[in-house]
C-alpha cells in the first residue's frame with residue numbers, strides 16, 4: 001500500500017514548530033522517528049495531510065544530567081537513551097525497558113518522545129518513567145508547562161497536548177540513594193511484540209524500611225497508569241515478601257484490563273500480580289545494593 005500525499009514542513013526552531021502546528025490545526029502531526037506515524041499513514045489509520053518534522057529543530061535530541069534531573073530530549077532515539085551513560089547512572093531500568101521492546105531497527109529510529117506522544121496504552125517507556133517520578137515539559141505557542149508524566153495520558157492515542165503543543169523533554173529526578181527500579185514485561189514473543197502487560201516499580205530504602213515506592217503499569221488500562229494504592233501499602237514497611245504480595249494484589253485490583261487477541265482481562269490481572277511481585281523484589285534488591 002502506498003503512503004498518501006502529504007506536505008512536509010521543516011521548522012527551524014521550537015517556536016516555529018509550535019506556530020506551524022497551531023496554524024495547521026488538529027489535522028497536522030509532528031513527525032519524530034516516524035516508526036508509528038508512517039505505518040499509520042500507509043494503512044490509512046491516520047489521514048493527516050501535514051507533517052511538521054521536528055528533526056529540523058535544534059536541541060531536541062540532547063540527553064543531559066544536572067544536579068536535580070536527567071533531561072531526555074524528545075528526539076533522543078530509544079537506542080541513544082538505552083546507551084546513555086547518564087541514563088545508566090540515574091535510571092538503568094529505563095535502559096533495560098528499552099532493550100526489552102521492539103527491535104534494533106525500530107529502537108534506532110523511534111524516539112522517547114514518540115513513545116509517549118503516540119498515547120498507546122502498551123507503550124513500554126512510560127511506566128518506568130512514571131515509577132521514577134518523571135515529569136514532562138510541554139512547549140506551545142503560549143509558553144511552556146511541566147506536569148507529572150502520569151497526567152500526560154488521557155486515553156488510547158489521546159494526550160493532554162493541545163494543537164501546536166509538543167512534548168519537549170522528559171525529566172527524570174535524580175533518584176534517592178539506596179533506591180532501585182525494575183521493569184517486568186510479558187509479551188507473546190521475545191522481540192517485536194507489544195507487551196501483554198508491563199509493570200515498573202521503584203523502591204527507596206532507609207534503615208531497613210521502604211521510604212518511597214511507586215508502581216506503574218502498561219497495557220492494563222486505556223493509559224499507562226500509576227497504581228497509587230501500592231505506595232500507601234509499601235511505604236513505612238519492611239521490604240518483605242508479605243508486604244510485596246499485598247501491594248501486588250492491590251496493583252491487580254487497580255488495573256482495568258480488557259480482553260483482546262493478546263490475552264483475556266483475567267489473565268492480564270493475574271500477570272499484573274505476578275509481574276508486580278517480581279518488579280518489587282528486584283527493585284528492593286537493587287536498592288539494598290546501591291551505594292548510599
Ligand SMILES: Cc1cc2nc3c(=O)[nH]c(=O)nc-3n(C[C@H](O)[C@H](O)[C@H](O)COP(=O)(O)OP(=O)(O)OC[C@H]3O[C@@H](n4cnc5c(N)ncnc54)[C@H](O)[C@@H]3O)c2cc1C
Nearest residue numbers: 030032033034035036037102110111114115117123124167
Ligand atoms: C515493528 C514495530 C514494533 C514496535 N514495538 C514496540 C514495543 O515493543 N513497545 C513500544 O512501546 N512501542 C513499540 N512500537 C511503537 C513505536 O516504534 C514507538 O512508540 C516509538 O517510540 C515511536 O517513536 P517515533 O519517534 O517513531 O514516533 P512517531 O511515529 O514519529 O510519532 C508517533 C506519534 O507521536 C507524535 N509525536 C512524536 N513526537 C512528538 C513530540 N515530541 N511532541 C508531540 N507529538 C509527538 C506524532 O505526531 C505521532 O502522532 C513498535 C513499532 C513498530 C513499527
